[in-house]
Amino acid sequence: MRVSVITFPGSNCDIDSRDVFADLGHDSRTIWHKDTDLQNPDLVVLPGGFSYGDYLRSGALARFSPVMKEVISFAKQGGYILGICNGFQVLTEAQLLPGSLLANENLDFICRHQYIRVETGNSPWTHGLDKGRILDIPIAHKKGRYHLDQESLKRLEDNDQVIFRYADEEGRITPEANPNGSVNNIAGICSENRRILGMMPHPERAATKAVVSSDGYEILKAFESYLASGN
């Protein structure tokens, strides 16, 4: 597949994101945020980092980078987009995903391993994964508290758009397993058409041989198998 990773000023996971796809044999490149050609991708990745220094609100300024017009148009045409951490924040600011990411409840910058539970296999990103599967995916953020009003939250959950929740090692969804105070332990959601995934944990940091967890591969390979199945 062709993967285009957007580099905003302040992105710092763009190269890692590009490389994990390249290591899996995909044609993967970075695109500077001032460019307006997405180079015909099958997948656009909005990577982690601190675009525009997190000024105003995380993702608020990046959302108006020149390339975002193309990303939004790509989304409207049914394109696949993966937003990781700051990328998730940009997607909510661009209203491609509902809700907002706010300061962690404990105000800490949290950088650690985190268990997340797969909430549905009904997404390109969890295709073939069992519901309830537990993955060890690192988190690294200060503004990751997912917030959504009650009515929209009900709609999101009724539509099966919650893809991952923060869990403990046994898969229990508890307040103790919730690192940042996200509503209902939500760690990742998809769009109504299920093609856009936003998640705070970093699968690209668990998808190289050099690191402890390789569970990030599960998400990347789920997407590969989804595309290969001709969906």
Place this chain on the structure above:
Amino acid sequence: MLKAKIFVQLKPSVLDPQGKAVSGTLSQLGFDTVQSTRISRYIEIVFAENDVEVLRPKVKEICDTLLANPNTETYHFDIEKVAES
């Protein structure tokens, strides 16, 4: 010239952990009547404009488009005249 003085606040329903932390420190300092603290963002923008009524809808558009996130924040603003510098 005109200056817009814009306040952006978290909606009352949204937890403000910064405000909570400041409340805690104020209590620790002996200000025992502090009930709650909310942290807001204050923004000043100076415009090369002179007509308040022309500027008002522009400031509203700026707030709606960029300065405030309607999911979590509300805003209000005042406009005042400033001397040419």
